[in-house]
Amino acid sequence: MAAKTRQKPDAPDASDRVSRIREGVTAAILEHRLLPGTKLGEDEIGDIYGASRTLVRSALQQLAHEGIVNIEKNRGAFVARPTPADAREVFEARRLIEPSIVDRAIDAVSPAWLDRLQHHLTEEREAELRGDARASVRLSGEFHRLVAEMSGHSIYLGFLKELIARSSLIILLYRRHDTPACGTDHHAGIAAAIRKRDKARAGALMLSHLNEIEAELFLKDPAADELRLADVLGA
Amino acid sequence: MAAKTRQKPDAPDASDRVSRIREGVTAAILEHRLLPGTKLGEDEIGDIYGASRTLVRSALQQLAHEGIVNIEKNRGAFVARPTPADAREVFEARRLIEPSIVDRAIDAVSPAWLDRLQHHLTEEREAELRGDARASVRLSGEFHRLVAEMSGHSIYLGFLKELIARSSLIILLYRRHDTPACGTDHHAGIAAAIRKRDKARAGALMLSHLNEIEAELFLKDPAADELRLADVLGA
DNA sequence: ACAGGCGAAACTTTATACAATCTTCGCCCG
Protein backbone atom coordinates (compact mmCIF):
# COMPACT_ATOMS: atom_id res chain seq x y z
CA MET A 1 0.00 0.00 0.00
CA ALA A 2 1.95 2.94 -1.22
CA ALA A 3 -1.14 5.11 -1.20
CA LYS A 4 -1.45 7.93 1.24
CA THR A 5 -2.97 6.61 4.43
CA ARG A 6 -3.52 10.11 5.68
CA GLN A 7 -6.81 10.41 7.50
CA LYS A 8 -9.04 12.48 5.27
CA PRO A 9 -7.47 15.92 5.21
CA ASP A 10 -10.80 17.34 4.07
CA ALA A 11 -12.62 16.31 7.22
CA PRO A 12 -12.55 19.46 9.33
CA ASP A 13 -15.12 18.20 11.79
CA ALA A 14 -13.95 14.79 12.79
CA SER A 15 -13.94 13.17 16.16
CA ASP A 16 -11.90 15.78 17.98
CA ARG A 17 -13.58 17.31 20.92
CA VAL A 18 -13.25 20.93 19.98
CA SER A 19 -15.22 20.26 16.79
CA ARG A 20 -17.92 18.56 18.79
CA ILE A 21 -18.23 21.62 20.98
CA ARG A 22 -18.27 23.93 17.99
CA GLU A 23 -20.94 21.93 16.26
CA GLY A 24 -23.03 21.65 19.37
CA VAL A 25 -23.04 25.37 19.95
CA THR A 26 -23.57 26.04 16.26
CA ALA A 27 -26.55 23.73 16.19
CA ALA A 28 -27.99 25.40 19.25
CA ILE A 29 -27.67 28.79 17.61
CA LEU A 30 -29.02 27.62 14.28
CA GLU A 31 -32.03 26.05 15.94
CA HIS A 32 -32.72 29.28 17.78
CA ARG A 33 -32.15 27.67 21.16
CA LEU A 34 -29.46 30.20 21.95
CA LEU A 35 -30.71 33.72 21.40
CA PRO A 36 -28.59 36.64 20.18
CA GLY A 37 -26.82 38.33 23.03
CA THR A 38 -26.69 35.22 25.18
CA LYS A 39 -23.54 35.00 27.23
CA LEU A 40 -21.51 31.90 26.47
CA GLY A 41 -19.49 31.31 29.62
CA GLU A 42 -16.47 29.12 29.25
CA ASP A 43 -17.05 27.15 32.43
CA GLU A 44 -20.69 26.71 31.54
CA ILE A 45 -19.96 25.19 28.15
CA GLY A 46 -17.04 23.27 29.53
CA ASP A 47 -19.25 21.59 32.09
CA ILE A 48 -21.85 20.72 29.49
CA TYR A 49 -19.39 19.02 27.17
CA GLY A 50 -17.11 17.74 29.88
CA ALA A 51 -14.18 19.58 28.42
CA SER A 52 -11.62 21.98 29.72
CA ARG A 53 -11.81 25.68 29.09
CA THR A 54 -8.87 25.37 26.72
CA LEU A 55 -10.99 23.46 24.24
CA VAL A 56 -14.05 25.59 24.79
CA ARG A 57 -12.02 28.69 24.11
CA SER A 58 -10.70 27.22 20.89
CA ALA A 59 -14.22 26.43 19.74
CA LEU A 60 -15.50 29.88 20.63
CA GLN A 61 -12.70 31.53 18.72
CA GLN A 62 -13.62 29.56 15.64
CA LEU A 63 -17.23 30.59 16.02
CA ALA A 64 -16.14 34.19 16.40
CA HIS A 65 -14.24 33.90 13.15
CA GLU A 66 -17.41 32.58 11.53
CA GLY A 67 -19.26 35.63 12.69
CA ILE A 68 -21.93 33.99 14.82
CA VAL A 69 -20.22 34.77 18.12
CA ASN A 70 -18.76 38.02 19.36
CA ILE A 71 -15.84 37.95 21.74
CA GLU A 72 -15.46 41.12 23.79
CA LYS A 73 -12.13 41.53 25.43
CA ASN A 74 -12.12 40.57 29.09
CA ARG A 75 -15.88 40.16 28.98
CA GLY A 76 -16.45 36.89 27.24
CA ALA A 77 -18.25 35.42 24.27
CA PHE A 78 -21.81 36.24 23.27
CA VAL A 79 -24.10 35.01 20.56
CA ALA A 80 -23.78 37.58 17.79
CA ARG A 81 -26.47 40.19 17.28
CA PRO A 82 -26.25 41.18 13.62
CA THR A 83 -27.30 44.71 12.80
CA PRO A 84 -29.63 45.50 9.92
CA ALA A 85 -26.57 46.63 8.00
CA ASP A 86 -25.00 43.24 8.60
CA ALA A 87 -28.20 41.63 7.42
CA ARG A 88 -28.15 43.53 4.15
CA GLU A 89 -24.52 42.56 3.59
CA VAL A 90 -25.23 38.91 4.27
CA PHE A 91 -28.07 38.76 1.81
CA GLU A 92 -26.20 40.70 -0.81
CA ALA A 93 -23.38 38.20 -0.53
CA ARG A 94 -25.77 35.29 -0.73
CA ARG A 95 -27.47 36.71 -3.80
CA LEU A 96 -24.05 36.93 -5.41
CA ILE A 97 -22.71 33.53 -4.45
CA GLU A 98 -25.62 31.14 -4.42
CA PRO A 99 -26.60 31.41 -8.08
CA SER A 100 -23.03 30.48 -8.96
CA ILE A 101 -23.25 27.61 -6.53
CA VAL A 102 -26.38 26.13 -8.10
CA ASP A 103 -24.76 26.56 -11.46
CA ARG A 104 -21.80 24.49 -10.43
CA ALA A 105 -24.02 22.03 -8.58
CA ILE A 106 -25.86 21.30 -11.81
CA ASP A 107 -22.55 20.59 -13.49
CA ALA A 108 -21.68 18.09 -10.79
CA VAL A 109 -25.12 16.54 -10.42
CA SER A 110 -25.29 12.75 -9.97
CA PRO A 111 -27.94 10.21 -8.97
CA ALA A 112 -26.45 9.91 -5.50
CA TRP A 113 -26.66 13.65 -4.97
CA LEU A 114 -30.20 13.79 -6.30
CA ASP A 115 -31.13 11.12 -3.80
CA ARG A 116 -29.67 13.10 -0.95
CA LEU A 117 -31.48 16.18 -2.17
CA GLN A 118 -34.76 14.32 -2.41
CA HIS A 119 -34.28 12.82 1.01
CA HIS A 120 -33.65 16.24 2.42
CA LEU A 121 -36.80 17.68 0.90
CA THR A 122 -38.79 14.88 2.48
CA GLU A 123 -37.29 15.58 5.87
CA GLU A 124 -37.96 19.25 5.49
CA ARG A 125 -41.59 18.68 4.57
CA GLU A 126 -42.08 16.31 7.47
CA ALA A 127 -40.63 18.73 9.96
CA GLU A 128 -42.90 21.41 8.65
CA LEU A 129 -46.01 19.25 8.80
CA ARG A 130 -45.24 18.23 12.33
CA GLY A 131 -44.79 21.88 13.23
CA ASP A 132 -41.29 21.43 14.53
CA ALA A 133 -40.03 24.97 14.19
CA ARG A 134 -36.51 24.21 15.37
CA ALA A 135 -36.00 21.40 12.92
CA SER A 136 -37.56 23.49 10.15
CA VAL A 137 -35.16 26.33 10.71
CA ARG A 138 -32.19 24.01 10.78
CA LEU A 139 -33.24 22.04 7.72
CA SER A 140 -34.00 25.16 5.79
CA GLY A 141 -30.40 26.23 6.15
CA GLU A 142 -29.13 22.76 5.47
CA PHE A 143 -30.80 22.75 2.08
CA HIS A 144 -28.57 25.56 0.95
CA ARG A 145 -25.55 23.90 2.47
CA LEU A 146 -26.39 20.68 0.66
CA VAL A 147 -26.47 22.45 -2.67
CA ALA A 148 -23.13 24.02 -1.86
CA GLU A 149 -21.71 20.59 -1.10
CA MET A 150 -23.05 19.34 -4.42
CA SER A 151 -21.15 22.08 -6.18
CA GLY A 152 -17.90 20.57 -4.99
CA HIS A 153 -16.48 24.04 -4.51
CA SER A 154 -14.92 24.01 -1.07
CA ILE A 155 -14.39 27.75 -0.90
CA TYR A 156 -17.96 28.57 -1.79
CA LEU A 157 -19.05 25.97 0.72
CA GLY A 158 -17.01 27.55 3.47
CA PHE A 159 -18.28 31.02 2.67
CA LEU A 160 -21.85 29.87 2.48
CA LYS A 161 -21.67 28.07 5.82
CA GLU A 162 -20.82 31.38 7.42
CA LEU A 163 -23.56 33.19 5.57
CA ILE A 164 -26.18 30.60 6.46
CA ALA A 165 -25.32 30.69 10.13
CA ARG A 166 -25.55 34.44 10.20
CA SER A 167 -28.77 34.35 8.21
CA SER A 168 -30.30 32.20 10.87
CA LEU A 169 -29.59 34.83 13.48
CA ILE A 170 -30.83 37.57 11.19
CA ILE A 171 -34.11 35.83 10.49
CA LEU A 172 -34.64 35.27 14.18
CA LEU A 173 -34.05 38.93 14.93
CA TYR A 174 -35.84 40.66 12.09
CA ARG A 175 -38.56 38.44 10.73
CA ARG A 176 -41.87 40.25 10.53
CA HIS A 177 -44.45 37.50 10.68
CA ASP A 178 -44.05 34.12 12.22
CA THR A 179 -43.74 32.40 8.91
CA PRO A 180 -41.42 29.49 9.51
CA ALA A 181 -42.65 27.70 6.42
CA CYS A 182 -41.53 30.43 4.14
CA GLY A 183 -39.30 28.54 1.81
CA THR A 184 -40.08 24.85 1.61
CA ASP A 185 -41.87 25.21 -1.68
CA HIS A 186 -39.06 27.30 -3.06
CA HIS A 187 -36.58 24.64 -2.11
CA ALA A 188 -38.59 22.01 -3.95
CA GLY A 189 -38.71 24.21 -7.02
CA ILE A 190 -34.98 24.79 -6.96
CA ALA A 191 -34.34 21.09 -6.53
CA ALA A 192 -36.61 20.35 -9.50
CA ALA A 193 -34.68 22.78 -11.66
CA ILE A 194 -31.42 21.18 -10.57
CA ARG A 195 -32.79 17.77 -11.44
CA LYS A 196 -33.69 19.04 -14.90
CA ARG A 197 -30.24 20.64 -15.20
CA ASP A 198 -31.93 23.92 -16.01
CA LYS A 199 -29.25 26.35 -14.91
CA ALA A 200 -31.07 29.53 -15.83
CA ARG A 201 -34.23 28.53 -14.00
CA ALA A 202 -32.39 27.20 -10.95
CA GLY A 203 -30.34 30.35 -10.59
CA ALA A 204 -33.37 32.58 -11.03
CA LEU A 205 -35.37 30.62 -8.49
CA MET A 206 -32.54 30.79 -6.00
CA LEU A 207 -32.30 34.52 -6.47
CA SER A 208 -36.00 35.12 -6.00
CA HIS A 209 -35.99 32.79 -3.02
CA LEU A 210 -33.33 34.89 -1.33
CA ASN A 211 -35.09 38.08 -2.24
CA GLU A 212 -38.29 36.84 -0.72
CA ILE A 213 -36.60 35.89 2.51
CA GLU A 214 -35.03 39.30 2.79
CA ALA A 215 -38.28 41.00 1.86
CA GLU A 216 -39.94 39.42 4.86
CA LEU A 217 -37.44 41.03 7.15
CA PHE A 218 -37.97 44.33 8.85
CA LEU A 219 -34.64 46.10 8.54
CA LYS A 220 -35.02 49.53 10.01
CA ASP A 221 -32.26 52.08 10.02
CA PRO A 222 -28.89 50.72 11.03
CA ALA A 223 -29.05 50.32 14.76
CA ALA A 224 -32.13 52.18 15.78
CA ASP A 225 -33.44 49.94 18.48
CA GLU A 226 -29.98 49.14 19.68
CA LEU A 227 -29.23 52.78 20.15
CA ARG A 228 -32.52 53.34 21.88
CA LEU A 229 -31.73 50.50 24.21
CA ALA A 230 -28.27 51.92 24.83
CA ASP A 231 -29.75 55.29 25.64
CA VAL A 232 -32.16 53.78 28.11
CA LEU A 233 -29.42 51.83 29.76
CA GLY A 234 -26.87 54.62 29.68
CA ALA A 235 -29.03 57.62 30.60
CA MET B 1 -20.54 62.79 24.47
CA ALA B 2 -23.17 60.12 24.48
CA ALA B 3 -21.47 58.36 21.60
CA LYS B 4 -20.25 54.85 22.07
CA THR B 5 -16.72 54.95 23.44
CA ARG B 6 -16.27 51.30 22.67
CA GLN B 7 -12.87 50.64 21.22
CA LYS B 8 -13.54 50.11 17.55
CA PRO B 9 -15.46 46.86 17.29
CA ASP B 10 -14.45 46.62 13.65
CA ALA B 11 -10.74 46.56 14.44
CA PRO B 12 -9.91 42.88 14.50
CA ASP B 13 -6.20 43.52 14.50
CA ALA B 14 -5.60 45.81 17.40
CA SER B 15 -2.84 45.83 19.94
CA ASP B 16 -3.35 42.40 21.41
CA ARG B 17 -0.44 40.11 21.14
CA VAL B 18 -2.10 37.26 19.33
CA SER B 19 -3.00 39.61 16.49
CA ARG B 20 0.57 40.79 16.31
CA ILE B 21 1.73 37.22 15.92
CA ARG B 22 -0.91 36.49 13.31
CA GLU B 23 -0.05 39.55 11.31
CA GLY B 24 3.65 38.89 11.53
CA VAL B 25 3.30 35.38 10.21
CA THR B 26 0.79 36.50 7.60
CA ALA B 27 3.13 39.18 6.37
CA ALA B 28 5.98 36.69 6.17
CA ILE B 29 3.85 34.35 4.11
CA LEU B 30 2.48 37.10 1.86
CA GLU B 31 5.98 38.42 1.20
CA HIS B 32 7.11 34.93 0.28
CA ARG B 33 9.57 34.77 3.14
CA LEU B 34 7.91 31.64 4.43
CA LEU B 35 7.53 29.06 1.70
CA PRO B 36 4.67 26.58 1.37
CA GLY B 37 5.29 23.49 3.43
CA THR B 38 7.43 25.27 5.99
CA LYS B 39 6.95 23.93 9.47
CA LEU B 40 5.73 26.52 11.93
CA GLY B 41 6.83 25.23 15.30
CA GLU B 42 5.02 26.63 18.28
CA ASP B 43 8.09 27.11 20.43
CA GLU B 44 9.94 28.63 17.50
CA ILE B 45 7.32 31.30 16.89
CA GLY B 46 6.83 31.78 20.59
CA ASP B 47 10.49 32.59 21.03
CA ILE B 48 10.45 35.04 18.14
CA TYR B 49 7.52 37.01 19.47
CA GLY B 50 8.28 36.50 23.14
CA ALA B 51 4.93 34.90 23.71
CA SER B 52 3.70 31.73 25.27
CA ARG B 53 2.58 28.77 23.26
CA THR B 54 -1.02 29.51 24.20
CA LEU B 55 -1.00 32.69 22.17
CA VAL B 56 0.95 31.20 19.30
CA ARG B 57 -1.49 28.36 19.08
CA SER B 58 -4.40 30.77 18.95
CA ALA B 59 -2.80 32.71 16.13
CA LEU B 60 -2.03 29.56 14.18
CA GLN B 61 -5.60 28.37 14.50
CA GLN B 62 -6.84 31.63 13.08
CA LEU B 63 -4.44 31.32 10.18
CA ALA B 64 -5.62 27.78 9.61
CA HIS B 65 -9.19 29.04 9.43
CA GLU B 66 -8.05 31.57 6.83
CA GLY B 67 -6.64 28.76 4.75
CA ILE B 68 -3.00 29.83 4.62
CA VAL B 69 -1.82 27.36 7.27
CA ASN B 70 -2.54 23.68 7.59
CA ILE B 71 -2.64 22.11 11.02
CA GLU B 72 -2.03 18.38 11.04
CA LYS B 73 -3.00 16.61 14.20
CA ASN B 74 -0.08 15.85 16.48
CA ARG B 75 2.31 17.05 13.79
CA GLY B 76 2.04 20.79 13.88
CA ALA B 77 1.29 23.73 11.63
CA PHE B 78 2.67 24.18 8.14
CA VAL B 79 2.40 26.91 5.57
CA ALA B 80 -0.38 25.77 3.25
CA ARG B 81 0.44 24.26 -0.11
CA PRO B 82 -2.60 24.90 -2.31
CA THR B 83 -3.26 22.34 -5.00
CA PRO B 84 -4.02 23.35 -8.59
CA ALA B 85 -7.65 22.54 -7.83
CA ASP B 86 -7.53 24.96 -4.91
CA ALA B 87 -6.00 27.55 -7.19
CA ARG B 88 -8.83 27.26 -9.68
CA GLU B 89 -11.38 27.60 -6.91
CA VAL B 90 -9.69 30.66 -5.50
CA PHE B 91 -9.62 32.46 -8.82
CA GLU B 92 -13.16 31.46 -9.65
CA ALA B 93 -14.26 32.97 -6.36
CA ARG B 94 -12.25 36.10 -6.97
CA ARG B 95 -13.72 36.51 -10.45
CA LEU B 96 -17.15 36.31 -8.90
CA ILE B 97 -16.62 38.61 -5.95
CA GLU B 98 -14.21 41.30 -7.04
CA PRO B 99 -16.34 42.83 -9.81
CA SER B 100 -19.09 43.29 -7.25
CA ILE B 101 -16.58 44.83 -4.91
CA VAL B 102 -15.40 47.44 -7.38
CA ASP B 103 -19.02 48.15 -8.17
CA ARG B 104 -19.73 48.94 -4.54
CA ALA B 105 -16.44 50.77 -4.16
CA ILE B 106 -17.48 53.16 -6.89
CA ASP B 107 -20.71 53.82 -5.03
CA ALA B 108 -18.76 54.70 -1.91
CA VAL B 109 -15.96 56.62 -3.58
CA SER B 110 -14.74 59.80 -1.86
CA PRO B 111 -11.76 62.15 -2.18
CA ALA B 112 -10.11 60.60 0.87
CA TRP B 113 -10.35 57.15 -0.61
CA LEU B 114 -9.09 58.32 -3.96
CA ASP B 115 -6.09 59.79 -2.18
CA ARG B 116 -5.35 56.52 -0.46
CA LEU B 117 -5.71 54.71 -3.75
CA GLN B 118 -3.39 57.13 -5.50
CA HIS B 119 -0.86 56.89 -2.70
CA HIS B 120 -0.94 53.14 -2.96
CA LEU B 121 -0.32 53.18 -6.69
CA THR B 122 2.70 55.37 -6.12
CA GLU B 123 4.08 53.01 -3.53
CA GLU B 124 3.48 50.08 -5.80
CA ARG B 125 5.26 51.70 -8.69
CA GLU B 126 8.20 52.67 -6.53
CA ALA B 127 8.61 49.16 -5.17
CA GLU B 128 8.55 47.83 -8.69
CA LEU B 129 11.11 50.31 -9.98
CA ARG B 130 13.44 49.55 -7.12
CA GLY B 131 13.08 45.86 -7.88
CA ASP B 132 11.84 44.98 -4.43
CA ALA B 133 10.06 41.74 -5.21
CA ARG B 134 8.81 41.19 -1.67
CA ALA B 135 7.25 44.59 -1.37
CA SER B 136 5.80 44.25 -4.87
CA VAL B 137 4.06 41.03 -4.01
CA ARG B 138 2.68 42.43 -0.80
CA LEU B 139 1.51 45.70 -2.34
CA SER B 140 -0.06 43.92 -5.26
CA GLY B 141 -2.33 42.08 -2.87
CA GLU B 142 -2.94 45.18 -0.82
CA PHE B 143 -4.36 46.97 -3.83
CA HIS B 144 -7.21 44.52 -3.99
CA ARG B 145 -7.69 44.72 -0.26
CA LEU B 146 -7.83 48.49 -0.46
CA VAL B 147 -10.59 48.37 -3.04
CA ALA B 148 -12.48 45.96 -0.83
CA GLU B 149 -12.14 48.37 2.08
CA MET B 150 -13.46 51.16 -0.11
CA SER B 151 -16.52 49.10 -0.83
CA GLY B 152 -17.45 49.25 2.84
CA HIS B 153 -18.74 45.70 2.65
CA SER B 154 -17.21 43.94 5.63
CA ILE B 155 -18.20 40.47 4.50
CA TYR B 156 -16.70 40.87 1.06
CA LEU B 157 -13.62 42.30 2.72
CA GLY B 158 -13.25 39.31 4.97
CA PHE B 159 -13.72 36.87 2.14
CA LEU B 160 -11.30 38.69 -0.08
CA LYS B 161 -8.61 38.82 2.58
CA GLU B 162 -8.66 35.05 2.64
CA LEU B 163 -8.62 34.80 -1.12
CA ILE B 164 -5.74 37.25 -1.47
CA ALA B 165 -3.61 35.42 1.05
CA ARG B 166 -4.18 32.14 -0.68
CA SER B 167 -3.55 33.74 -4.06
CA SER B 168 -0.15 34.81 -2.86
CA LEU B 169 0.76 31.22 -2.10
CA ILE B 170 -0.69 30.05 -5.39
CA ILE B 171 1.27 32.56 -7.42
CA LEU B 172 4.43 31.58 -5.62
CA LEU B 173 3.86 27.91 -6.36
CA TYR B 174 2.57 27.96 -9.90
CA ARG B 175 3.77 31.06 -11.67
CA ARG B 176 5.39 30.25 -15.01
CA HIS B 177 7.73 33.16 -15.63
CA ASP B 178 9.28 35.39 -13.06
CA THR B 179 7.01 38.26 -13.86
CA PRO B 180 6.54 40.06 -10.58
CA ALA B 181 5.42 43.22 -12.35
CA CYS B 182 2.45 41.55 -13.91
CA GLY B 183 -0.30 43.75 -12.69
CA THR B 184 0.84 47.25 -11.81
CA ASP B 185 -0.49 48.72 -15.01
CA HIS B 186 -3.75 46.89 -14.57
CA HIS B 187 -4.10 48.31 -11.11
CA ALA B 188 -3.61 51.83 -12.41
CA GLY B 189 -6.24 51.23 -15.05
CA ILE B 190 -8.73 49.92 -12.54
CA ALA B 191 -8.05 52.87 -10.27
CA ALA B 192 -8.63 55.26 -13.17
CA ALA B 193 -11.97 53.63 -13.94
CA ILE B 194 -12.94 53.91 -10.29
CA ARG B 195 -11.98 57.56 -10.28
CA LYS B 196 -14.23 58.11 -13.29
CA ARG B 197 -17.00 56.12 -11.61
CA ASP B 198 -17.19 53.91 -14.68
CA LYS B 199 -18.59 50.76 -13.18
CA ALA B 200 -18.75 48.72 -16.35
CA ARG B 201 -15.16 49.47 -17.28
CA ALA B 202 -13.82 48.97 -13.75
CA GLY B 203 -15.53 45.62 -13.41
CA ALA B 204 -14.36 44.46 -16.82
CA LEU B 205 -10.80 45.52 -16.11
CA MET B 206 -10.82 43.73 -12.79
CA LEU B 207 -12.09 40.59 -14.46
CA SER B 208 -9.48 40.62 -17.19
CA HIS B 209 -6.82 41.39 -14.61
CA LEU B 210 -7.72 38.28 -12.65
CA ASN B 211 -7.92 36.21 -15.80
CA GLU B 212 -4.47 37.31 -16.82
CA ILE B 213 -3.00 36.42 -13.47
CA GLU B 214 -4.53 32.98 -13.62
CA ALA B 215 -3.46 32.55 -17.22
CA GLU B 216 0.14 33.00 -16.18
CA LEU B 217 -0.12 30.07 -13.82
CA PHE B 218 0.79 26.55 -14.74
CA LEU B 219 -1.94 24.46 -13.23
CA LYS B 220 -1.33 20.89 -14.22
CA ASP B 221 -3.62 18.02 -13.30
CA PRO B 222 -4.82 18.08 -9.71
CA ALA B 223 -1.92 16.87 -7.64
CA ALA B 224 0.50 15.40 -10.10
CA ASP B 225 3.75 16.72 -8.77
CA GLU B 226 2.60 16.31 -5.22
CA LEU B 227 1.97 12.65 -5.79
CA ARG B 228 5.33 12.28 -7.44
CA LEU B 229 6.95 13.99 -4.49
CA ALA B 230 5.01 11.83 -2.07
CA ASP B 231 6.13 8.71 -3.90
CA VAL B 232 9.74 9.75 -3.76
CA LEU B 233 9.52 10.52 -0.10
CA GLY B 234 7.41 7.55 0.84
CA ALA B 235 8.97 4.81 -1.27
C1' DA C 1 -32.20 59.17 50.92
C1' DC C 2 -28.87 59.06 47.48
C1' DA C 3 -24.35 59.42 45.18
C1' DG C 4 -19.82 57.80 45.10
C1' DG C 5 -16.30 54.75 46.05
C1' DC C 6 -14.28 50.63 48.06
C1' DG C 7 -13.87 45.60 47.94
C1' DA C 8 -14.84 40.96 46.98
C1' DA C 9 -16.36 37.59 43.65
C1' DA C 10 -16.53 35.86 39.05
C1' DC C 11 -14.69 35.66 34.82
C1' DT C 12 -11.38 36.00 31.22
C1' DT C 13 -6.53 36.01 29.92
C1' DT C 14 -2.03 34.16 30.08
C1' DA C 15 1.42 31.02 31.52
C1' DT C 16 3.09 26.69 33.02
C1' DA C 17 2.98 21.80 33.91
C1' DC C 18 1.62 17.22 32.54
C1' DA C 19 0.24 13.60 29.21
C1' DA C 20 0.06 11.68 24.66
C1' DT C 21 1.89 11.26 20.25
C1' DC C 22 5.13 11.42 16.68
C1' DT C 23 9.91 11.50 14.95
C1' DT C 24 14.49 10.10 14.97
C1' DC C 25 18.40 7.67 15.78
C1' DG C 26 20.78 3.64 17.12
C1' DC C 27 20.99 -1.20 17.57
C1' DC C 28 20.04 -5.81 16.61
C1' DC C 29 18.75 -9.44 13.57
C1' DG C 30 18.43 -11.57 9.13
Added chain:
DNA sequence: CGGGCGAAGATTGTATAAAGTTTCGCCTGT
Protein backbone atom coordinates in the same frame (compact mmCIF):
# COMPACT_ATOMS: atom_id res chain seq x y z
C1' DC D 1 24.91 -4.72 4.38
C1' DG D 2 19.90 -3.74 4.50
C1' DG D 3 15.69 -3.65 7.16
C1' DG D 4 12.94 -3.53 11.10
C1' DC D 5 12.29 -2.94 16.00
C1' DG D 6 12.72 0.05 20.08
C1' DA D 7 13.92 3.59 23.16
C1' DA D 8 15.12 8.49 23.71
C1' DG D 9 14.11 13.10 22.31
C1' DA D 10 11.16 16.49 20.69
C1' DT D 11 6.71 18.41 19.77
C1' DT D 12 1.93 18.85 20.17
C1' DG D 13 -2.60 18.30 22.85
C1' DT D 14 -4.85 19.05 27.24
C1' DA D 15 -5.50 20.51 31.84
C1' DT D 16 -4.67 23.29 35.69
C1' DA D 17 -3.07 27.15 38.13
C1' DA D 18 -1.63 32.06 38.56
C1' DA D 19 -2.54 36.96 37.07
C1' DG D 20 -5.34 40.74 35.52
C1' DT D 21 -9.84 42.85 34.59
C1' DT D 22 -14.53 43.69 35.02
C1' DT D 23 -18.72 43.72 37.58
C1' DC D 24 -21.72 43.89 41.16
C1' DG D 25 -22.92 44.58 45.89
C1' DC D 26 -22.31 47.09 49.98
C1' DC D 27 -20.94 50.54 52.80
C1' DT D 28 -19.93 55.17 54.02
C1' DG D 29 -20.38 60.10 53.76
C1' DT D 30 -22.98 64.00 52.66
